[in-house]
Amino acid sequence: MPSVILNDTIFKGTLSQKDSITLDGTFIGDITAEEIIVKDHGTINGNLNASVNIEVNGNVVGDLNSDKIHLTNFAKVRGKLSHKSLSVDEGAQLEITAQTRKRISNLNKE
Amino acid sequence: MFFNSNKRAESNVGFSHLGEGASFEGEIHCKGEIEIAGKVKGNITAKTLRILEGGKVTGQVNAEKVEILGCMLGNTTSLNIHVGEKGVVRGDLRFETNLSVAEGADILGHVQKAKKDKNKKFDTEKVRYLEHNQRAS
Numbered sequence: 219m220p221s222v223i224l225n226d227t228i229f230k231g232t233l234s235q236k237d238s239i240t241l242d243g244t245f246i247g248d249i250t251a252e253e254i255i256v257k258d259h260g261t262i263n264g265n266l267n268a269s270v271n272i273e274v275n276g277n278v279v280g281d282l283n284s285d286k287i288h289l290t291n292f293a294k295v296r297g298k299l300s301h302k303s304l305s306v307d308e309g310a311q312l313e314i315t316a317q318t319r320k321r322i323s324n325l326n327k328e
Numbered sequence: 329m330f331f332n333s334n335k336r337a338e339s340n341v342g343f344s345h346l347g348e349g350a351s352f353e354g355e356i357h358c359k360g361e362i363e364i365a366g367k368v369k370g371n372i373t374a375k376t377l378r379i380l381e382g383g384k385v386t387g388q389v390n391a392e393k394v395e396i397l398g399c400m401l402g403n404t405t406s407l408n409i410h411v412g413e414k415g416v417v418r419g420d421l422r423f424e425t426n427l428s429v430a431e432g433a434d435i436l437g438h439v440q441k442a443k444k445d446k447n448k449k450f451d452t453e454k455v456r457y458l459e460h461n462q463r464a465s
Contacts, residue, residue, distance in 0.1 A: 221347040229352010
């Protein structure tokens with residue numbers, strides 16, 4: 219079952235999760251998971267590593283690393299992004315450097 | 329008595345949940361309710377803490393209500409403690425009001441009823457007395 223961390227909870231440390239995690243609370247530290255979803259009250263100070271998807275609708279200070287990154291309109295992000303596909307909604311406040319990882323098929327073409 | 333597994337599965341709104349595949353190292357502070365089905369190494373402060381079957385906590389726990397249905401290694405301090413039938417405890421249990429242990433629970437450690445309130449009152453009185461003396465001198 220995926221993890222859910224609510225508004226009233228503060229985590230300090232490192233978390234690794236096999237499936238999905240939804241954060242609406244405060245997290246200080248690094249997270250590794252398959253999918254990370256940060257809701258509007260979520261505040262994260264640390265690096266996010268997801269194998270499939272990261273969706274941010276809250277505050278993140280740290281590096282994001284995932285195949286797919288989606289920053290929605292309430293997102294506030296500061297850090298480095300490494301992704302295969304990135305989408306940013308209108309209104310997102312960003313202070314980022316983004317880097318697209320090349321797909322293997324593209325590398326072969328080159 | 330304390331929980332209803334069907335209810336829990338339906339409503340995942342009221343409390344935080346750390347899933348089975350999760351392993352966390354560090355501190356957790358929760359003002360509300362938290363459920364742990366994964367592994368936690370470190371101290372936990374919460375209002376209500378529920379360690380589910382398959383959940384494992386290594387560290388100190390401080391809460392108002394604790395339900396141990398999984399594995400708890402370390403000392404537990406709480407107003408109310410419930411240990412379920414598959415609960416495993418290695419460490420001390422300090423409770424203030426209620427302790428309930430289901431048949432089959434595995435506990436190794438001190439079990440103590442503590443009256444914290446009296447100590448607190450005593451301490452504050454002592455502090456007041458000392459402050460008064462300081463002012464007087």
